[in-house]
Amino acid sequence: MDERRLDELLRGYDEVERIQRSTGRHFSELDGSELRMETDGVPRMVSAPFFAGGSVSIYKHHRFAEMAPHKHEFLELNYMYAGSCRQHVAGRPLTLRAGELCLLGRDATHRIDELGDEDILINILIQKEALSAFYGQRLRGGGLVERFIGRELSDNRTHERFIVFRTAERDRLRALVLNMLREYYGRDEYALDMLHHYVPLLFLELMRVRGEDMQYDPEQTPGDGEIAGALSYLSEHYRDCTLGELAARYGYSPDYLGRLLKRHTGCTFGELAQTYRLNRAAELLRTTALDAAEIARQCGYESHGFFYRKFKSRFGMTPSAYRRAQT
Secondary structure, three states, X not given: OOHHHHHHHHHOOOHHHHHHHHHOOOOOOOOOOOEEXXXXXXXXXXXXXXXOOOOEEEEEOOOOOOEEXXXXXXXXXXXXXXXXXXEEEOOEEEEEEOOOEEEEOOOOOEEEOOOOOXXXXXXXXXXXXXXXXXXXXXXXXXXXXXXXXXXXXXXXXXXXXEEEEOOOOOHHHHHHHHHHHHHHHHOOXXXXXXXXXXXXXXXXXXXOOOHHHEEEOOOOOOOOOOHHHHHHHHHHHOOOOOHHHHHHHOOOOHHHHHHHHHHHHOOOHHHHHHHHHHHHHXXXXXXXXXXXXXXXXXXXXXXXXXXXXXXXXXXXXOHHHHHHHOO
């Protein structure tokens, strides 16, 4: 299946979407046996209905109605093919934009707001066995993704863990996902075998994503429970937030919070704040006609020259060249 045909297929309406579009309410083509109610009142999706062809499966998320809170027996990778979507994971709102992914652990409770006509969300469903053999042979590092997979493969799972990968600019990652989609929907000979081989390649590529390009629920170790809140606050107040202000807000000393951020993300507070500023600047260059000086000011840069140097260091080109490359 070529990319044009795949795009037409994904943007077309299936029967569930036609129903949801006309009613505005969620409709399931399944009979309810795919859900198992648990003691916390949140239903868990069981594996059986979703993996008839093996331990990896792909579904397009149905548009035009909200998806109620639920969990899974399997890992799920949400990939935003086009548009954007608003999710609520472990009670925390997050937005996925085109080219970004969210990796959800089996205990992560999430719901998805209604998707519009141009919003195409792909769900890549992965059972433990699709990763277990590869994990034992290759994933011996101490990175966030490796630790995430290792604990999901064990019986000692941490409740409601997730990682968001801010990967809109990563062409190789998009190419991998597109190849998986073409195999899955094209149904050529050995397509499902190919799909299983793509999964470890996809995770290896995710391991290359730098810590500052992730948003995640950290491992819940004593004293570290607020790190996700601190990162979320910083992602919204990067323009003028200081380490002292952030530490005071969450009840830490600045030195301790700095070490905590470094341990969980691999970056200092200053590096994280800089990344949030530059990512916002890139977004404004893509989506507005504001000149670079105004964008620098809005992102918290008093010196235009400093902004230009930092932007070029991160994206490999000047702000004006970056804007031209997006057209």
